[in-house]
Amino acid sequence: MSTLEKLDHVSEESICRLVDAFYAKIRIDPELGPIFARAIPGDWQPHLTKMYAFWSSVMLTSGRYKGNPVAKHLEVEGIRLELFQRWLALFDETCGELFDDRLRGEFGRKAARIAESLKLALFYRPDRPWPPAQPA
Ligand code: HEM
Numbered sequence: 001m002s003t004l005e006k007l008d009h010v011s012e013e014s015i016c017r018l019v020d021a022f023y024a025k026i027r028i029d030p031e032l033g034p035i036f037a038r039a040i041p042g043d044w045q046p047h048l049t050k051m052y053a054f055w056s057s058v059m060l061t062s063g064r065y066k067g068n069p070v071a072k073h074l075e076v077e078g079i080r081l082e083l084f085q086r087w088l089a090l091f092d093e094t095c096g097e098l099f100d101d102r103l104r105g106e107f108g109r110k111a112a113r114i115a116e117s118l119k120l121a122l123f124y125r126p127d128r129p130w131p132p133a134q135p136a
Contacts, residue, residue, distance in 0.1 A: 006100040010059045012052070014098060018107075019051045022094040031086060035078045058110050070115075070121040081123045081132070084115045 008015050015134050023044065040047050050067065057065035075080060088111055095107040124130055 007098055007103065008100045010103060012056055012060070013039070015055045015059065018094060018098055019048055019055060021097065022091055023048060023051070025090050025094060029086065029090065031083060035076065035083070038078065039076050050103065055081050069118060073118055073122055079122065083121055084119055088112060088115055
């Protein structure tokens with residue numbers, strides 16, 4: 001897609017495209033792929049549908065997402081602090097393929113903020129420095 005064709009507004013339809021393209025990358029990523037494959041061994045559509053609602057809530061304030069991401073991620077086997085950087089990089093790359101620079105930045109900032117709160121909820125311990133000097 002050339003720069004001119006990149007989207008300058010967010011819609012439910014473009015969120016679906018973003019989510020589909022992002023998780024296609026996630027699934028073939030050598031580090032993240034196996035973690036997701038273990039957590040979602042069967043049909044991916046329920047996860048994708050949930051993620052459409054999530055990003056619609058975040059970017060369009062539609063209120064469509066109902067859930068508890070912290071509780072869900074606490075159950076994800078193999079999730080590690082340092083993998084969040086990879087997750088965010090793949091997400092940013094995908095946003096850059098679909099959206100113009102302004103929206104790419106907006107998605108990226110929201111994702112980074114949510115990632116930070118997930119990391120804190122999952123990995124912060126009062127007896128250790130934050131951010132950790134070494135991966136937790
Ligand atoms: C290393 C980073 C991450 C990993 C490995 C990861 C992994 C997963 C997995 C495996 C699920 C499916 C859980 C299940 O259905 O059993 C999930 C759900 C979800 N993830 Fe992540 N995730 C990561 C980061 C993020 C980030 C940064 C965000 C938001 C910006 C996010 C948002 C969500 C949401 C909203 C759900 C749906 C929760 C629900 O069921 O309501 N994740 N994640």
